[in-house]
Amino acid sequence: MDETDLFIIERMTEDARVSxxxxxxxxxxxxxxxxxxxxxxxxxxxxxxxxxVINPKKxxxxxxxxxxxxxxxxxxxxxxATPTESSLILExxxxxxxxxxxxxxVGDHDLLAIGVARDFEHLITMGADIAKIPGVKDxxxxxxxxxxxxxPKYFII
Amino acid sequence: MSxxxxxxxxxxxxxxxxxxxLSQNSITYRVxxxxxxxxTGYHMPPKIKIDKIDIAIIRALQKDARANFASIARDxxxxxxxxxxxxxxxxxxxxxxxxxxxxxxxxxGYDCVASLGIDVSYPHLREVIELIxxxxxxxxxxxxxxSYDIFCIAxxxxxxxxxQVKDLVKGHPMVREVTTSIWVNxxxxxxxxxEFEHLxx
Numbered sequence: 001m002d003e004t005d006l007f008i009i010e011r012m013t014e015d016a017r018v019s020x021x022x023x024x025x026x027x028x029x030x031x032x033x034x035x036x037x038x039x040x041x042x043x044x045x046x047x048x049x050x051x052x053v054i055n056p057k058k059x060x061x062x063x064x065x066x067x068x069x070x071x072x073x074x075x076x077x078x079x080x081a082t083p084t085e086s087s088l089i090l091e092x093x094x095x096x097x098x099x100x101x102x103x104x105x106v107g108d109h110d111l112l113a114i115g116v117a118r119d120f121e122h123l124i125t126m127g128a129d130i131a132k133i134p135g136v137k138d139x140x141x142x143x144x145x146x147x148x149x150x151x152p153k154y155f156i157i
Numbered sequence: 158m159s160x161x162x163x164x165x166x167x168x169x170x171x172x173x174x175x176x177x178x179l180s181q182n183s184i185t186y187r188v189x190x191x192x193x194x195x196x197t198g199y200h201m202p203p204k205i206k207i208d209k210i211d212i213a214i215i216r217a218l219q220k221d222a223r224a225n226f227a228s229i230a231r232d233x234x235x236x237x238x239x240x241x242x243x244x245x246x247x248x249x250x251x252x253x254x255x256x257x258x259x260x261x262x263x264x265x266g267y268d269c270v271a272s273l274g275i276d277v278s279y280p281h282l283r284e285v286i287e288l289i290x291x292x293x294x295x296x297x298x299x300x301x302x303x304s305y306d307i308f309c310i311a312x313x314x315x316x317x318x319x320x321q322v323k324d325l326v327k328g329h330p331m332v333r334e335v336t337t338s339i340w341v342n343x344x345x346x347x348x349x350x351x352e353f354e355h356l357x358x
Contacts, residue, residue: 009258017256051256056351066308068304094350107336107339
Protein backbone atom coordinates (compact mmCIF):
# COMPACT_ATOMS: atom_id res chain seq x y z
CA MET A 1 0.00 0.00 0.00
CA ASP A 2 1.22 3.48 -0.83
CA GLU A 3 0.00 7.07 -0.56
CA THR A 4 -2.39 6.65 -3.49
CA ASP A 5 -4.02 3.60 -1.92
CA LEU A 6 -4.38 5.35 1.41
CA PHE A 7 -5.92 8.38 -0.28
CA ILE A 8 -8.48 6.19 -2.03
CA ILE A 9 -9.28 4.43 1.25
CA GLU A 10 -9.64 7.73 3.07
CA ARG A 11 -11.95 9.23 0.47
CA MET A 12 -14.08 6.11 0.21
CA THR A 13 -14.41 5.72 3.96
CA GLU A 14 -16.05 9.14 4.00
CA ASP A 15 -18.21 8.44 0.99
CA ALA A 16 -18.20 5.05 -0.71
CA ARG A 17 -20.12 6.44 -3.69
CA VAL A 18 -17.50 9.06 -4.56
CA SER A 19 -16.72 8.97 -8.26
CA UNK A 20 -13.36 7.51 -9.27
CA UNK A 21 -12.98 10.35 -11.74
CA UNK A 22 -13.14 12.83 -8.87
CA UNK A 23 -10.49 10.98 -6.86
CA UNK A 24 -8.32 10.75 -9.98
CA UNK A 25 -8.61 14.50 -10.52
CA UNK A 26 -7.66 15.23 -6.92
CA UNK A 27 -4.58 13.04 -7.23
CA UNK A 28 -3.71 14.13 -10.76
CA UNK A 29 -3.77 10.60 -12.16
CA UNK A 30 -6.00 8.82 -14.64
CA UNK A 31 -9.35 7.32 -13.54
CA UNK A 32 -8.12 3.94 -14.79
CA UNK A 33 -5.34 4.03 -12.18
CA UNK A 34 -7.89 4.55 -9.43
CA UNK A 35 -10.12 1.75 -10.73
CA UNK A 36 -7.25 -0.72 -10.90
CA UNK A 37 -5.98 0.32 -7.47
CA UNK A 38 -9.48 -0.16 -6.04
CA UNK A 39 -9.75 -3.60 -7.62
CA UNK A 40 -6.35 -4.61 -6.23
CA UNK A 41 -7.33 -3.43 -2.75
CA UNK A 42 -10.46 -5.55 -3.00
CA UNK A 43 -8.56 -8.59 -4.26
CA UNK A 44 -6.01 -8.27 -1.46
CA UNK A 45 -8.86 -8.16 1.03
CA UNK A 46 -7.96 -4.74 2.37
CA UNK A 47 -11.39 -3.50 1.30
CA UNK A 48 -13.95 -6.16 2.14
CA UNK A 49 -16.95 -4.39 0.73
CA UNK A 50 -19.02 -1.29 1.10
CA UNK A 51 -22.25 -0.48 2.81
CA UNK A 52 -24.72 2.19 3.74
CA VAL A 53 -24.79 3.44 7.33
CA ILE A 54 -28.22 3.80 8.84
CA ASN A 55 -29.10 5.84 11.89
CA PRO A 56 -31.17 3.32 13.88
CA LYS A 57 -32.82 5.99 16.03
CA LYS A 58 -34.40 7.63 13.02
CA UNK A 59 -36.27 4.50 12.12
CA UNK A 60 -37.56 3.61 15.53
CA UNK A 61 -34.74 1.54 17.01
CA UNK A 62 -34.12 3.14 20.36
CA UNK A 63 -31.68 0.72 21.88
CA UNK A 64 -28.75 -1.50 21.13
CA UNK A 65 -27.78 -4.58 23.03
CA UNK A 66 -24.87 -6.92 23.25
CA UNK A 67 -25.67 -10.56 23.88
CA UNK A 68 -22.96 -12.72 25.35
CA UNK A 69 -23.58 -16.37 24.81
CA UNK A 70 -22.17 -19.51 26.37
CA UNK A 71 -22.39 -22.71 24.38
CA UNK A 72 -22.92 -25.98 26.13
CA UNK A 73 -20.07 -28.46 25.96
CA UNK A 74 -20.62 -31.13 23.32
CA UNK A 75 -18.53 -33.91 24.85
CA UNK A 76 -17.60 -34.93 21.33
CA UNK A 77 -13.99 -34.92 20.32
CA UNK A 78 -13.97 -32.29 17.64
CA UNK A 79 -11.81 -32.74 14.62
CA UNK A 80 -11.06 -30.03 12.07
CA ALA A 81 -14.00 -31.22 10.00
CA THR A 82 -16.77 -31.47 12.59
CA PRO A 83 -18.61 -28.26 13.17
CA THR A 84 -18.42 -27.16 16.77
CA GLU A 85 -21.43 -26.19 18.84
CA SER A 86 -20.49 -22.53 18.76
CA SER A 87 -20.19 -22.60 14.95
CA LEU A 88 -23.71 -23.97 14.75
CA ILE A 89 -24.98 -21.27 17.07
CA LEU A 90 -23.15 -18.64 15.04
CA GLU A 91 -24.86 -19.81 11.88
CA UNK A 92 -28.24 -19.40 13.55
CA UNK A 93 -27.33 -16.03 15.01
CA UNK A 94 -26.46 -14.43 11.71
CA UNK A 95 -29.84 -15.39 10.35
CA UNK A 96 -31.70 -13.66 13.16
CA UNK A 97 -33.45 -10.43 12.39
CA UNK A 98 -31.95 -7.30 13.89
CA UNK A 99 -28.74 -9.04 14.92
CA UNK A 100 -26.27 -6.89 13.04
CA UNK A 101 -22.99 -8.37 14.22
CA UNK A 102 -21.99 -11.73 15.54
CA UNK A 103 -18.69 -13.36 16.25
CA UNK A 104 -17.08 -16.17 18.17
CA UNK A 105 -14.99 -14.94 21.05
CA VAL A 106 -12.17 -16.13 23.23
CA GLY A 107 -12.50 -15.05 26.81
CA ASP A 108 -15.41 -14.87 29.18
CA HIS A 109 -18.01 -16.16 26.75
CA ASP A 110 -18.13 -18.24 23.59
CA LEU A 111 -20.06 -15.95 21.28
CA LEU A 112 -21.07 -12.36 21.09
CA ALA A 113 -23.87 -10.72 19.12
CA ILE A 114 -24.93 -7.12 18.82
CA GLY A 115 -28.49 -6.27 17.95
CA VAL A 116 -30.79 -3.30 17.58
CA ALA A 117 -34.04 -3.18 19.52
CA ARG A 118 -37.15 -1.09 19.08
CA ASP A 119 -38.10 -1.14 22.76
CA PHE A 120 -37.90 -3.24 25.89
CA GLU A 121 -40.41 -5.78 24.73
CA HIS A 122 -38.46 -6.24 21.53
CA LEU A 123 -35.20 -6.61 23.44
CA ILE A 124 -36.64 -9.29 25.67
CA THR A 125 -38.09 -11.14 22.69
CA MET A 126 -34.68 -11.09 21.02
CA GLY A 127 -33.06 -12.48 24.14
CA ALA A 128 -35.65 -15.22 24.37
CA ASP A 129 -35.13 -16.12 20.71
CA ILE A 130 -31.38 -16.42 21.20
CA ALA A 131 -31.89 -18.56 24.30
CA LYS A 132 -34.01 -20.92 22.18
CA ILE A 133 -31.13 -21.73 19.81
CA PRO A 134 -30.05 -25.32 20.47
CA GLY A 135 -26.75 -25.51 22.30
CA VAL A 136 -27.07 -22.17 24.07
CA LYS A 137 -26.25 -22.78 27.70
CA ASP A 138 -26.32 -19.30 29.07
CA UNK A 139 -27.01 -15.77 27.92
CA UNK A 140 -26.04 -12.44 29.37
CA UNK A 141 -27.04 -9.08 28.04
CA UNK A 142 -25.99 -5.46 28.30
CA UNK A 143 -27.91 -2.74 26.57
CA UNK A 144 -27.61 0.94 25.94
CA UNK A 145 -29.81 3.65 24.59
CA UNK A 146 -29.31 7.03 22.98
CA UNK A 147 -25.90 7.97 21.81
CA UNK A 148 -22.74 6.19 22.75
CA UNK A 149 -19.92 7.93 24.60
CA UNK A 150 -17.50 7.27 21.84
CA UNK A 151 -18.48 6.26 18.37
CA PRO A 152 -16.88 6.69 14.98
CA LYS A 153 -18.87 8.60 12.39
CA TYR A 154 -19.52 5.44 10.48
CA PHE A 155 -20.08 2.79 13.10
CA ILE A 156 -21.21 -0.11 11.00
CA ILE A 157 -22.48 -2.23 13.81
CA MET B 158 -52.98 30.50 18.09
CA SER B 159 -50.44 32.89 16.61
CA UNK B 160 -46.72 32.16 16.63
CA UNK B 161 -46.03 34.58 19.42
CA UNK B 162 -48.47 32.94 21.79
CA UNK B 163 -47.62 29.81 23.70
CA UNK B 164 -49.64 27.67 26.00
CA UNK B 165 -48.14 26.79 29.37
CA UNK B 166 -50.07 25.00 32.06
CA UNK B 167 -53.27 25.80 30.27
CA UNK B 168 -52.54 29.52 30.07
CA UNK B 169 -52.08 31.34 26.83
CA UNK B 170 -49.13 33.65 27.16
CA UNK B 171 -47.40 36.05 24.85
CA UNK B 172 -43.77 34.97 24.33
CA UNK B 173 -42.31 38.46 24.53
CA UNK B 174 -44.01 39.13 27.84
CA UNK B 175 -42.54 35.98 29.31
CA UNK B 176 -39.09 36.82 28.10
CA UNK B 177 -39.35 40.27 29.69
CA UNK B 178 -40.66 38.75 32.89
CA LEU B 179 -38.10 36.01 33.14
CA SER B 180 -35.00 37.78 31.92
CA GLN B 181 -33.68 38.19 35.44
CA ASN B 182 -30.48 36.50 34.28
CA SER B 183 -30.77 33.79 36.85
CA ILE B 184 -29.72 30.45 35.47
CA THR B 185 -33.01 28.79 36.35
CA TYR B 186 -34.95 31.42 34.50
CA ARG B 187 -32.77 31.11 31.48
CA VAL B 188 -33.35 27.39 31.47
CA UNK B 189 -37.09 27.96 31.75
CA UNK B 190 -37.01 30.37 28.85
CA UNK B 191 -35.15 27.88 26.77
CA UNK B 192 -37.57 25.12 27.64
CA UNK B 193 -40.74 27.04 26.97
CA UNK B 194 -39.46 28.55 23.79
CA UNK B 195 -38.34 25.22 22.59
CA UNK B 196 -34.66 26.04 22.32
CA THR B 197 -33.37 23.06 24.21
CA GLY B 198 -31.68 21.73 21.14
CA TYR B 199 -34.14 18.92 21.18
CA HIS B 200 -36.39 18.73 18.20
CA MET B 201 -38.35 15.95 16.68
CA PRO B 202 -36.75 14.53 13.57
CA PRO B 203 -38.76 15.17 10.46
CA LYS B 204 -41.06 12.21 10.09
CA ILE B 205 -40.78 10.82 6.62
CA LYS B 206 -42.65 7.84 5.45
CA ILE B 207 -40.53 4.97 4.21
CA ASP B 208 -41.99 2.94 1.40
CA LYS B 209 -41.04 -0.02 -0.76
CA ILE B 210 -38.74 2.05 -2.97
CA ASP B 211 -36.81 3.48 -0.01
CA ILE B 212 -36.36 0.01 1.42
CA ALA B 213 -35.18 -1.30 -1.96
CA ILE B 214 -32.56 1.46 -2.10
CA ILE B 215 -31.28 0.71 1.41
CA ARG B 216 -31.21 -3.02 0.75
CA ALA B 217 -29.22 -2.58 -2.46
CA LEU B 218 -26.75 -0.17 -0.86
CA GLN B 219 -26.26 -2.39 2.18
CA LYS B 220 -24.84 -5.07 -0.08
CA ASP B 221 -22.86 -2.68 -2.24
CA ALA B 222 -22.72 1.03 -1.52
CA ARG B 223 -21.61 1.68 -5.10
CA ALA B 224 -24.70 0.01 -6.53
CA ASN B 225 -25.91 1.61 -9.70
CA PHE B 226 -28.99 3.78 -9.19
CA ALA B 227 -30.13 2.94 -12.71
CA SER B 228 -30.32 -0.76 -11.95
CA ILE B 229 -32.16 -0.17 -8.65
CA ALA B 230 -34.57 2.01 -10.64
CA ARG B 231 -35.10 -0.75 -13.17
CA ASP B 232 -35.86 -3.27 -10.40
CA UNK B 233 -38.40 -0.90 -8.84
CA UNK B 234 -39.89 0.18 -12.15
CA UNK B 235 -39.23 3.86 -11.55
CA UNK B 236 -36.85 6.44 -13.02
CA UNK B 237 -33.21 6.80 -11.98
CA UNK B 238 -34.02 10.33 -10.98
CA UNK B 239 -36.57 9.09 -8.45
CA UNK B 240 -33.96 6.86 -6.87
CA UNK B 241 -31.37 9.60 -6.48
CA UNK B 242 -34.05 11.94 -5.17
CA UNK B 243 -35.14 9.37 -2.60
CA UNK B 244 -31.53 8.73 -1.58
CA UNK B 245 -30.96 12.45 -1.03
CA UNK B 246 -34.22 12.72 0.90
CA UNK B 247 -33.25 9.91 3.28
CA UNK B 248 -29.82 11.45 3.74
CA UNK B 249 -31.34 14.81 4.56
CA UNK B 250 -33.74 13.24 7.04
CA UNK B 251 -30.79 11.54 8.72
CA UNK B 252 -32.04 8.03 8.10
CA UNK B 253 -28.97 7.41 5.98
CA UNK B 254 -25.82 8.70 7.65
CA UNK B 255 -23.66 8.01 4.64
CA UNK B 256 -21.88 5.27 2.80
CA UNK B 257 -18.55 3.73 3.65
CA UNK B 258 -16.17 0.93 2.83
CA UNK B 259 -15.52 -2.03 5.08
CA UNK B 260 -11.85 -2.43 5.82
CA UNK B 261 -9.93 -5.37 7.13
CA UNK B 262 -8.08 -4.22 10.28
CA UNK B 263 -5.45 -6.93 9.71
CA UNK B 264 -4.31 -5.20 6.53
CA UNK B 265 -3.33 -2.24 8.68
CA GLY B 266 -1.49 -4.28 11.27
CA TYR B 267 -4.33 -4.48 13.76
CA ASP B 268 -4.58 -8.15 14.57
CA CYS B 269 -6.83 -8.07 17.57
CA VAL B 270 -10.43 -6.94 17.93
CA ALA B 271 -11.81 -7.28 21.41
CA SER B 272 -14.69 -6.16 23.55
CA LEU B 273 -14.31 -5.01 27.12
CA GLY B 274 -17.04 -5.19 29.71
CA ILE B 275 -16.29 -2.94 32.65
CA ASP B 276 -17.89 -2.89 36.07
CA VAL B 277 -17.40 0.34 37.96
CA SER B 278 -18.53 1.98 41.13
CA TYR B 279 -21.51 3.60 39.46
CA PRO B 280 -21.28 7.13 40.94
CA HIS B 281 -17.81 7.38 39.39
CA LEU B 282 -18.87 6.24 35.96
CA ARG B 283 -17.88 9.49 34.22
CA GLU B 284 -14.31 9.40 35.56
CA VAL B 285 -13.81 5.94 34.11
CA ILE B 286 -15.35 7.03 30.79
CA GLU B 287 -12.87 9.91 30.64
CA LEU B 288 -10.00 7.45 31.09
CA ILE B 289 -11.35 5.18 28.35
CA UNK B 290 -11.85 8.06 25.95
CA UNK B 291 -8.11 8.72 26.10
CA UNK B 292 -7.23 5.21 24.89
CA UNK B 293 -6.79 5.58 21.13
CA UNK B 294 -7.56 1.94 20.34
CA UNK B 295 -11.05 2.06 21.79
CA UNK B 296 -13.31 2.65 18.81
CA UNK B 297 -16.64 2.33 20.55
CA UNK B 298 -17.78 2.93 24.09
CA UNK B 299 -21.25 3.06 25.61
CA UNK B 300 -22.57 3.20 29.13
CA UNK B 301 -24.84 0.24 29.45
CA UNK B 302 -27.23 -1.49 31.79
CA UNK B 303 -27.21 -5.17 32.49
CA SER B 304 -24.12 -7.32 32.75
CA TYR B 305 -21.67 -4.44 32.48
CA ASP B 306 -21.66 -0.75 33.29
CA ILE B 307 -19.52 0.15 30.31
CA PHE B 308 -19.17 -1.75 27.07
CA CYS B 309 -16.28 -0.95 24.72
CA ILE B 310 -14.87 -2.30 21.51
CA ALA B 311 -11.17 -1.92 20.83
CA UNK B 312 -9.06 -2.55 17.75
CA UNK B 313 -5.50 -3.33 18.76
CA UNK B 314 -2.16 -4.29 17.25
CA UNK B 315 -1.97 -7.53 19.21
CA UNK B 316 -3.09 -9.39 22.31
CA UNK B 317 -0.15 -7.95 24.24
CA UNK B 318 -1.52 -4.48 23.75
CA UNK B 319 -4.97 -5.68 24.81
CA UNK B 320 -3.44 -6.84 28.06
CA GLN B 321 -1.85 -3.40 28.53
CA VAL B 322 -5.17 -1.67 27.88
CA LYS B 323 -6.93 -3.99 30.30
CA ASP B 324 -4.35 -3.27 32.99
CA LEU B 325 -4.67 0.45 32.34
CA VAL B 326 -8.44 0.39 32.81
CA LYS B 327 -8.19 -1.94 35.76
CA GLY B 328 -5.72 0.45 37.35
CA HIS B 329 -8.44 3.05 37.83
CA PRO B 330 -9.47 2.99 41.51
CA MET B 331 -13.19 3.05 40.68
CA VAL B 332 -13.07 0.05 38.35
CA ARG B 333 -14.30 -3.14 39.97
CA GLU B 334 -13.77 -5.62 37.17
CA VAL B 335 -12.78 -5.75 33.53
CA THR B 336 -13.71 -8.70 31.36
CA THR B 337 -12.25 -9.03 27.91
CA SER B 338 -13.39 -11.11 24.98
CA ILE B 339 -11.21 -11.44 21.93
CA TRP B 340 -13.23 -11.61 18.75
CA VAL B 341 -12.23 -14.55 16.64
CA ASN B 342 -11.30 -14.02 13.00
CA UNK B 343 -14.67 -14.31 11.40
CA UNK B 344 -16.53 -11.25 12.58
CA UNK B 345 -19.80 -11.37 10.75
CA UNK B 346 -21.37 -8.08 9.92
CA UNK B 347 -24.90 -8.44 8.73
CA UNK B 348 -26.49 -5.01 8.44
CA UNK B 349 -29.05 -6.56 6.08
CA UNK B 350 -30.67 -8.15 9.14
CA UNK B 351 -31.99 -4.72 9.99
CA GLU B 352 -35.75 -4.80 9.72
CA PHE B 353 -37.35 -1.91 7.88
CA GLU B 354 -40.41 -3.66 6.63
CA HIS B 355 -42.48 -2.72 9.68
CA LEU B 356 -42.04 0.94 8.75
CA UNK B 357 -43.80 0.48 5.45
CA UNK B 358 -47.30 0.48 6.79
